[in-house]
Amino acid sequence: MxxxxxxxxxxxxxxDALRQLASLDNAKILAGGQSLVAMMNFRVVTPDHLIDINSVEGLSGITVEDGRLRIGAATRQRDLEFSTEIAWHCPLMRAAVLLVGHRQTRNRGTIGGSLAHADPSAELPNVCAAHDARIEIHGPDGVRTVPFAAFNRTFMTTAVEADEILTAVEIDLWAPGHGYSFHEFARRHGDFAIVGVAALLDVDDGHRVTRASLSLCGVDAMPRRLPAVESALIGRVLDDGTIDDVADMAGDLETIEDHHASKSYRQHLARILSGRALREANARACLQKARAAS
Amino acid sequence: MGAKQFGARVKRLEDPALLVGSGQYTDDIKLPGTLHAAFVRSPHAAATLRGIDVDAALALPGVRAVFTAKDLPPAMSKMRMPQLVPNAAMQTIRTQHCLVVDEICHVGQAVAVVLADSQYIAEDGVDRVQVDYDVRQAVNDVRDAVKPGSPLVHPDLGSNIVAASPMAYGDVDAAFANAKHVFTEHIWQHRGGGNALEARAILANYDLMNDMLTVWSATQVPHTTRRMIAELMGRNLDQIRVIAPDVGGGFGPKATMYCEDTVIAQIAMQLRRPIKWTEDRREHFLCATQERDQYWDVSIAVDDDGRIIGVRGHLLHDSGAYLPWGIIMPYIAATTMPGPYVIPAYRLDMTVVFTNKVPTTPVRGAGRPQAVFAMERLMDRVARELKLDPSEVRRRNFIQPEQMPYPVGLVFRDGKPLVYDSGDYPKCQEAALKLSRYQDFKPRQAEALEQGRYIGIGIANYVEGTGLGPFEGVTVRVLPNGKVRVITGATNQGQGTRTTLSQIVADAVGCSMEDIVMTLGDTAAIANGLGAFASRQAVNAGSSARIAGLEVRKQILRVAARSLGVPEEQIDLEDGWAISRSGNRQSISFGRLSFASQGMPGFSMEPGDSVGLEHTAFYMPPQAAYCSGTHVAEVEVDVGTGAVKVVNYVVAHDCGTVINPLIVDGQVQGGVAHGIGNALLEWMQYDENAQPITVTFADYLMPMATDVPDCVIEHVETPCPLNPIGAKGAGEGGTIPAAAAIIAAVENALSPFAVFFADTPLVPERIVSALTTANAYRRRHAQK
Amino acid sequence: MTVKQAIAVTVNGKQYQREVEPRLTLADFLRHEINLTGTHLGCEHGVCGACTILLNGLSTRSCLTFAVQAHGQEVTTIEGLAEPDGTLSPLQQAMAENHALQCGFCTPGMLITLTELLRDDPNPDDAKIRETLTGNLCRCTGYSGIVAAARQVAKGGRGIAGD
Structure with a gap:
């Protein structure tokens, strides 16, 4: 191997990186390499040129400004894990990154690599989907920004063209005190999720949902937002019955299936985990409201 | 002689080197001029080889040669691999050729081998070899392979059936005809692998000056490997030296004879260059042998009290494409099933069948995990149906200690009547129940359920034939510098063989463990040997070490008495010194005695003297030593996802006299981890064309640190009366009953839903599917 | 074959200069170019963790890193964990005392992972130790001794058993 x-x-x-990418045939970008190099060892990916962007200036870093979180594409998953900015402003990402691989892979793996690889079960793309992230892409003609909804096109395929490089992720932060939860089921710790659910909720003083986002990974070729569920949540106080009802909607999704899990099991997990994620996000949001009020 | 090391928690002698990275595994050994090998392997499970074009590979700079079957010596290319354990019940002994001649019967079979300056270039060469295959229809599922009209794995044999034979005693039909209750289970156990962290590896070097072929191999069985290479190459046995250096785990698959070993050795001779091949993980999944994969249809007949009247059924065993170890797994399975219970009548019909998958050979447990799973599932069924506690059903059926030695009524795989030599099965179970707080479990379970948590407990018992012969030799020799050389054909893949044997020899001879220098797994050091399989080394090599050590002790005393001028009875042997107990405690070192034992030039030896302080013993066990034990597993099931967590695990086991509790604990804990893998995680999957689909560690799920609890272990020691150290095997008992205990615990946790399982691995999806059928998800609380 | 590139890598405090093919993994560089064979390869796809080394102080899969990427960087391997006089580190000692290794093949990765963990978090609980160890597979020990070794160093600080 x-x-x-x-x-x-x-x-x-x-x-320089873009120039090389434009001029070299069958070239690949090497970031953290935690998926790419494994595939190269199996020789299922055989680039003629490898462009290592780990030394490119300005590609990594986490900044929060004007209610916006910006993460450079080469930022290591480890840096997301240990960032107080992320923990404070985007706790959903912090919760999710702890489930990404293992300490040794997070030390190298990057957020950009995770997004560009676009594994349908991956956690970080799902967080970006839930947060309506914008993906910054540089190409020969300059920079463009793609909403996440238009970024991940299908199974392991993104909007990044062959001569382009994913350079940053931008997220409009939710208000402090929002509810969040990332629940997933993986066979072992650190494995890719069979199904994962990212939930974000804002509630008012009466604990009625004012804003909701629910996104699932592992059910489709790419992260799947559930707008129908989200709108069903708005204006509701989330008691157990309500959560069960909306979680049932998540369980009606059409899903993929493979040797890891059947369609019906994925639907079941979508329902169970959506319920758990909503319950936890709601509890957090309500607690924050209660704290703010006291 | 005071036992100082034997039985003590002695730190391992193996560790200091391994902790600083100075171990020497096969791939670590470097010889100048080495060529690296990479194999071209069949992507098809059933095919006929039409032709191979190697020109493009040979044209690649750095590629030095490509070998196909035609490039091997004609005699060798036509021969098939040796059959290790023929059995009269086998209708064929089909094994494979070294390199594919025409038939291809599983994915990954070696078609050709590229030799190059580096491993990287060798693999480049593999990509350039063009192979023309005629693809045939493959058969993946053993249940299909037995049906008339199934595709044939070996068309020339006319049938996929390897063997069909019964294992029986007593009048089982009468027992069932008269029984008050008969219960039947249909059981399947997955196919999985050994997956030692070090895959296979081999380095061969031919030394023309000495006409010696030296082979370093990551094997459990260097002497057997040498015999196979000699047979296939037609070479003098003693002009081949096989060395097992540090080996990174065995677990069974490294006790199999593989075509790669001989091919690499042969090419080293032909090219007169050292050749190295290091198996990668993908190849290990494709080509290293695997196990389990059995279907059982079994019934139990009991009376109203739950006492067993008879057991009968059928066992369907998937042997894969070839028979390197014959039919010993189903054979062992069929003879293990009765276990610790009195079963008046028994009949199990085995059918052993070819499929287009990699062969099955022993993997930690070797047929026993399946048998114990089948028997213990039946016991749990009886408990359930008769509303008895599972521990009580077992208690009522135990063979009692006073019945030892207990003849089961079958013939074991060692050819000897299956007679349990010793053991106290009720005591083991009592110990395990106590340690697991079994009696308090029901209230704990009820309390957990109140909180919406599903916990459960399960029991499994086993008896395991270990310590199989024919022999293992040990030489003990005092060197002139006072060190004690110990040589054995036994090997070490992590069992701590060096430590254990050193403890035994140190006590027997009267030296410190630091003074022992050991040679393991080197055919040049001892002419005959077997190696590691069937939890046999402590029994066989341990006994030989004791016998040889005591003999050398006698020799030392004899020479020392003469040197010190005191009677032998007045001499203590301590730390490499012979010390006179009388007078002024005069002493003499073993080194001086060794020197003295060589005699003097021109002088006669004293009558009765041996030459040198040296003895070789070959302990030959009269039969297997039967270890036993009880496992109690406690699990928590996440009803929403089907996830199972093993939260507590208790083992009370009897491996006879414990030589080193530190090491035995480690064997048990590690064995349980493997058993947890078998029960919940590991599953070697193939598609309908017999294409393996779980060929990475991301797809084939090995237990991680978060999947295995710290086991609570108690050693119930009933010394084996058959060997001089009282030992029974300890290497596999951790694995054997684990799946049975864990699945029972899962059922127990889910008892509010009355769902039952008879398969492993029990994956979360199966649990959810059973709970769905049981309408579990109508209850809201189950989902939270 | 591609053109070789000159690299300089500091391994266990010593600088090595070699010309290597870009495709040479850091693991193979360590094992076969500079003969530090204590780092092992168990899967070559980043799951088993036997090849884990410290790259600039961070645990890293050397099978998923190319040697050329380590140019100008610092690498620590199992061979670099003991004191220069050969005294084993507290963790190495604790591994021996707790029977944390059997075949020894996963041991280099286990040591590196736990060395990093205990450096960054001197008092991790069992859950943290186990979670961190999920990046390293062991087939022999069932992990119990490995966790116990880490626990001993975490609590004792000296890494000496018992007293």
């Missing part, structure tokens, strides 16, 4: 030969390039700037 040794990779096929390739030429190795270490651009120092984004422009």
């Amino acid at each position: 040794k990779p096929a030969p390739f030429a190795y390039h270490v651009p120092r700037s984004l422009d």
Whole structure:
């Protein structure tokens, strides 16, 4: 299990990286390499050129400004895990990143790599889906920004074209004190989820839902938002019965199936985990409201 | 002689080197000029080889040669791998060729091998070899393979049936005809693997000056490997040296003879260059042998009190495409099923069948986990149907300690009547129940249920034939510098063999463990040997170590008495010194005595003297040593997702006299981990074309640190009366009953829903599916 | 075959300069170019963790990292964990005392992972230890001794058993 030969390039700037990407045939971007290099070792991916963006200036970092979170594509998953900014402003991402692989893979793996790889079960794309993230992509003609809904096109396929590089993720932060939850079921700790659910909720002083976002991974070729469920939540106080009713809606999704799990099991998990995630997000949101009031 | 090391919690001698990275595993060994091998493997499960074009590979810079069957010596290319354990019940002994001649019977079979300057280039070469296959229809499922009209794995044999034979005693039909209750279960156990963290590896070097072929192999059985290589190459046995250096785990699959071993050795001779092949994980999933994969239809006949009257049924065993270990797994399974229970009449019909999958050979447990699972599922069924506690049903049926030795009525795989030598089964179960607080479990369970948590407890018992012969030898030799050389054909893949044997020899001879230097797993050091399988080394090599050590002790005393001028009875042997107990405690070192024992040039030896302080013993066990035990598993089931967590695990086991509790605890704990994998996680899956689909560690789920609890272990020691150290095997008992205990615990946790399971691995989806059928999800509380 | 590139990597405090193919993994560089064979390869797809090393102080799969990526960086392997005089680290000692290894093949990765954990979090609880160890597979021990070794170092600080 040794990779096929390739030429190795270490651009120092984004422009250099883009130039190399444009001029080299069958080139691949190497970021954290935690999925790519495994596939290269199996020789299911055999690039002729590998462009290592780990030395490109300005591609990593976490900043919060004007209610907006910006994460450079080369930011390590580890840095998300240990970032107080993330923990404070985007707790859903912090909850999710703890479920991504293992300490040793998070030390190298990047958020951009996770998004570009676009595994349908992956946690970080699901967080981006729940947060309506914007994905910044640089290409030969400059920069463009793609809403997440238009980013992940189908199974392991994104809007990033062959001559483009994913450079950053931007998230409009929810108000402090929002409810959040990431629940997933994986066979073992750190495995890709069979089904994962990201939930975000805002509630008013009467604990009625004012804003909701629910996104599932592992059920479709890409993260799937559930707008019907989200609108069904608005204006409701989430007691057990209400949550069970809306979770049932999640269980009616059409899902993928493979040797890891059948369609009906995925639907079942979608229902169970949506219920759990909504319950937890609601409890957190209500608690924050209660704290703010006292 | 005071036992100082035997029985003590002695730290392992193996560890210091391994903790600083100076272990020497096969792939760590470097010889100048080595070529690296990579195999071209069949992507089809059933095919006929039409042709191979190697030109493009040979044209690649750095590729030095490509071998196909045609490039091997004609005699060798035509021969099939040796059959290790023929059995009269087998209708065929089909094994494979070294490299594919024409027939391909499973994915991954070796078609050709590329030799290159580096592993990287060798794999580049593999990509360039063009192979032309005629693809046949494959058969994946053993239940299909027995049906008339099934595709044939070996068309020339005319049938997929390897063997069909009964294992029986007593009048089972009469027992069932007269029984008050008969219960039947249909059971399946998955196919899984050993998956030692080090995959297989081999390095071969031919030394022309000495006409010696040396082979380093990550094997459990160097002497058997040497015999196979000699047979296939037609070479003198003693001009082949096989060394098992540090080996990164065995678990059974490394006790199999593989075509790669011989091919690499042969090419090293032909090219006169060292050749190295290191199996990668994908190849390990494709080509290293696997196990379990049995279907059982079994019935139990009991009276109103739950006492067993008879057991009968049928066992369907998937042997995969070839028979490197014959039919010993179903054979062991069929003879293990009666376990610790009095079963007046028994009949199990075995059918052993080919499929287009990699062969099955022993993997930790070797047929026993399946048998124990089948028997214990029946016992739980009896308990349920007769409304008895599972522990009570078992208690009523135990063979009692005073019935030992207990003849079961069958012939074991060692060819000897199956006679349990010793053991106290009721005591083991009592100990396990106590440690697991079994009596308090019901209130704990009720309390948990109040909180919406589903916890359950399960019991499983087993008896395991261990310590199989024919022999294992140990040489003990005092060197002139006072060190004690110990040589054995036994091997070490993590069992701590070096430590255990050192403890035994240190006590027997009277030296410190630090003074012992050991040679393990090297055919040049001892002419005959077997190695690691069937939890046999402590019994076989341990006994030989004691016998040889005591003999050398006698020799030391004899020479020391002469040197010190005191009677032998007045001499203590301590820390490598012979010390006179009388007078001024005069002493002499073992080194001096070793020197003295060589005699003097021109002088005669004293009558009765041996030459040197040295003895070789070959302990030959008269039959298997039967260890036993009880496992109690406590689990918590997440009813919403079907996830099972093993929260507590208790083992009370009897492996006879414990040589080193530290090591035995480790064997048990590790065995349980493997059993948890079998019960809940590990599943080697194939599609309908017999294509393996779980060929990565992301798809084939090995237990992680979060999946295995710390086991509570109690050693119930009933010394084995058959060998001089009282030992029975300890390497597999941790695995054997684990699936049975865990599945029972899951059922118990889910008792409010009355769902039952008879398969492993019990994956979460199966649990959810059973709970769905049981209408569990109508209850809101189940989902929270 | 592609053109070799010159790299300089500091491993266990010593600098090594070699010319390597870009596709050479860091694991193979350590094992076969500079002969530090204590780092093991168990799967080559980033799951088993036997190849884990510290790259600039962070635990990293050396099978998923190319040697060229380590140019100018610092690597620590199992060979670099003991004191220069050969004294075992408290964790290494605790591993021996708790029977935390059998075949020893996963041991390099276990040691590296726990060395990093205990450096960053000197007093982790069992759950944290186990969760961190999910990145390393062991087939022999059932993990119990490994967790106990980490626990001993976490609590004792000296890594000496018992007293």
